[in-house]
Amino acid sequence: MSNPQNILRRSATTTTPPQGRHEVEPVAKLIDVSRCIGCKACQVACMEWNDVRDEVGINGGTYNNPTDLTENSWTVMRFTEHENEQGDLEWLIRKDGCMHCADPGCLTACPAPGAIVQYANGIVDFDSDKCIGCGYCVTGCPFDIPRISERDSKSYKCTLCSDRVSVGLEPACVKTCPTGCIEFGSKADMITRAEQRVTELKGRGFAEAGLYDPAGVGGTHVMYVLHHADKPDLYAGLPENPSISPFVSAWKGPAKPIMSAIIGITAFAGFMHYLTKGPKDEPLDEEVFGPEGEDAYLREHTLSAPETEPHEPGRRSDHEPR
Amino acid sequence: MNRDDEKRNRLGQRMMLRYPTSTRINHWTMALSFILLALSGLAFFHPAFFFLSHTLGGPVWARILHPFIGVVFFLLFALMAVSHAGSNLPIRNDVRWMKQIKDVLANRDEQVPPIGKYNPGQKLVFWLLVLCVPTLLITGVLMWRPWFAGYFPVTVVRIASLLHALASFGAIVTIVIHIYAAIWIKGSFGAMIRGFVTHAWAKHHHPLWYDDTIKRERPRPDAKTSTKRDDPVA
Numbered sequence: 001m002s003n004p005q006n007i008l009r010r011s012a013t014t015t016t017p018p019q020g021r022h023e024v025e026p027v028a029k030l031i032d033v034s035r036c037i038g039c040k041a042c043q044v045a046c047m048e049w050n051d052v053r054d055e056v057g058i059n060g061g062t063y064n065n066p067t068d069l070t071e072n073s074w075t076v077m078r079f080t081e082h083e084n085e086q087g088d089l090e091w092l093i094r095k096d097g098c099m100h101c102a103d104p105g106c107l108t109a110c111p112a113p114g115a116i117v118q119y120a121n122g123i124v125d126f127d128s129d130k131c132i133g134c135g136y137c138v139t140g141c142p143f144d145i146p147r148i149s150e151r152d153s154k155s156y157k158c159t160l161c162s163d164r165v166s167v168g169l170e171p172a173c174v175k176t177c178p179t180g181c182i183e184f185g186s187k188a189d190m191i192t193r194a195e196q197r198v199t200e201l202k203g204r205g206f207a208e209a210g211l212y213d214p215a216g217v218g219g220t221h222v223m224y225v226l227h228h229a230d231k232p233d234l235y236a237g238l239p240e241n242p243s244i245s246p247f248v249s250a251w252k253g254p255a256k257p258i259m260s261a262i263i264g265i266t267a268f269a270g271f272m273h274y275l276t277k278g279p280k281d282e283p284l285d286e287e288v289f290g291p292e293g294e295d296a297y298l299r300e301h302t303l304s305a306p307e308t309e310p311h312e313p314g315r316r317s318d319h320e321p322r
Numbered sequence: 323m324n325r326d327d328e329k330r331n332r333l334g335q336r337m338m339l340r341y342p343t344s345t346r347i348n349h350w351t352m353a354l355s356f357i358l359l360a361l362s363g364l365a366f367f368h369p370a371f372f373f374l375s376h377t378l379g380g381p382v383w384a385r386i387l388h389p390f391i392g393v394v395f396f397l398l399f400a401l402m403a404v405s406h407a408g409s410n411l412p413i414r415n416d417v418r419w420m421k422q423i424k425d426v427l428a429n430r431d432e433q434v435p436p437i438g439k440y441n442p443g444q445k446l447v448f449w450l451l452v453l454c455v456p457t458l459l460i461t462g463v464l465m466w467r468p469w470f471a472g473y474f475p476v477t478v479v480r481i482a483s484l485l486h487a488l489a490s491f492g493a494i495v496t497i498v499i500h501i502y503a504a505i506w507i508k509g510s511f512g513a514m515i516r517g518f519v520t521h522a523w524a525k526h527h528h529p530l531w532y533d534d535t536i537k538r539e540r541p542r543p544d545a546k547t548s549t550k551r552d553d554p555v556a
Contacts, residue, residue, distance in 0.1 A: 012369040012372060013369060013400065014369055028401070042523075049534055096405075103397075109483075111365070111366040111367070111369075111372070112372075112381060113372055132375075132381040132382045132385045133385055133386075133467070133468075134366060134385050134467060135465075135467035135471055136366075136466070136483070138467075138471075138476070138479075139465070139471075139476060139479050139480055139483055144476065148467060148468055149466070153343065153382075153468065178442055242523075244481045245477070247477075247480035247481050247483070247484045248480050248483070248484075250484055251436055251483050251484040251487050255484070255487055255488070255491075256367060256368045257368070259367075259487070259488075260364075260367075260368050260370065260371070261489040262491070262495060263491070263494055263495055266495050266498045266499065267498050267502070270498065270499070270502030270505075270506075273502075273506070274502075274505065274506060275451060277427065277508070278429065279427055279505070280429055280431065280506060280507045280508060281508050282508045282509045282520065282522075282523060283521060283522045283523055283525075283526040284333070284335075285335050285336075285520075285521070285522045287522065287526075288521075288522040288525045288526050289521075289522065291485050291527065294336060294521055294522075298536065298540075
């Protein structure tokens with residue numbers, strides 16, 4: 001848990017969350033995909049530090065193991081065999097997990113107050129005790145990251161080791177990475193570091209090398225150095241221009257206050273109508289049938305045709321409009 | 323049976339059956355489930371309404387129960403819709419009634435053309451709900467976790483979530499108007515509670531339905547006997 005006095009955004013909350021402390025520097029994790037050897041030490045370190053253990057799953061025929069993120073596997077290496085223009089094989093290995101968006105779709109969609117918080121340092125964290133298990137975070141996430149636990153119906157994902165970061169440690173995956181592929185620091189430092197790496201990669205012939213820090217979600221606090229930054233999709237479907245879906249924005253944006261207001265106004269208008277026009281009181285027999293009552297009325301009147309037939313105006317003078 | 327044995331209210335006004343027992347039980351079961359659905363649904367829709375999730379025993383229970391109550395509501399609604407669709411088809415006078423909606427709202431009832439068992443406002447409520455409720459069921463299943471949402475592409479779930487909000491908004495506004503109409507038009511609430519309205523009420527608010535019913539139940543207006551029973555379903 002990071003510091004609860006440094007909250008930038010809080011799910012399902014319309015007032016300003018606690019922001020008492022100043023000068024919090026945004027942090028970032030930089031993953032240099034070109035340096036990853038796919039050893040999965042980060043996956044192990046993640047489970048070790050966070051005390052989560054996944055089931056022994058199935059082998060999907062690739063090195064992806066487990067084959068997907070789960071409520072217990074918050075990070076997974078995704079292996080892609082890519083044949084480049086020269087006909088050479090490139091093994092692209094991307095460490096998948098929460099990107100910690102500056103504009104988080106999960107937090108936007110979440111209906112439970114405080115179940116998702118964004119700390120001033122940029123970490124997007126789940127407070128699972130407040131999670132109600134609706135899965136709106138899954139619906140809102142542009143990266144398909146959160147997973148609902150089958151055991152407790154709570155949503156889980158990478159916390160960026162918010163507990164470690166809050167006491168000045170780097171995330172467990174960073175600590176354990178044997179090649180230095182994963183680095184951690186202030187976001188500004190990580191961008192500088194990424195620029196160095198991109199220059200190096202360009203020098204090695206990767207003309208399209210670049211930093212993945214997508215602007216569509218306001219930038220992310222987990223960034224990639226990619227050798228093919230022009231084609232992020234190569235890396236197991238990393239989205240090229242991720243952003244919160246317009247359907248989610250409409251649903252959790254303008255729709256909320258507008259619809260709520262219209263419902264309230266409708267009820268209030270009804271009340272005002274009652275105050276000004278009054279009720280339609282129960283009619284008395286003599287008001288409807290005349291002073292002689294219903295029997296006399298029925299003797300004097302021939303009843304109209306059935307209601308499905310067009311009505312003959314002349315026969316019902318008492319109910320005809322002007 | 324002598325006519326003096328007919329059902330009368332405390333003012334001595336003759337009463338006629340408007341809603342049989344099955345209709346009333348269905349209506350109030352639907353009403354209860356709709357209120358629970360609306361309160362718990364609003365809780366997930368806007369933070370200002372989050373406290374309403376406690377009507378179903380807290381936010382987690384609300385999340386668990388809301389879709390099941392929704393299925394119950396849909397089934398009850400489907401029963402009602404199928405059996406009442408015929409009497410909610412528009413008739414010619416409905417158009418004139420709607421054009422004179424100002425007279426209706428201003429309680430100038432004597433100037434309004436005669437209409438059948440349901441007035442055009444009620445018919446509009448009926449057809450709006452026929453539009454909204456199946457939409458709510460389909461989109462609700464698409465976003466139902468943990469059972470169904472995972473089987474659909476996330477874009478489908480996103481569209482479903484937006485449509486679910488829109489359809490529930492339509493249904494809630496419609497029901498707010500429906501509830502107000504029942505408060506406004508005295509006698510209609512009692513009709514849905516105990517089933518009966520006075521003949522005067524029927525003649526005043528639904529003249530064509532009154533005529534039909536009288537013709538069916540009393541072939542000769544001066545007859546001394548009546549075929550009327552208290553409640554054919556009870």
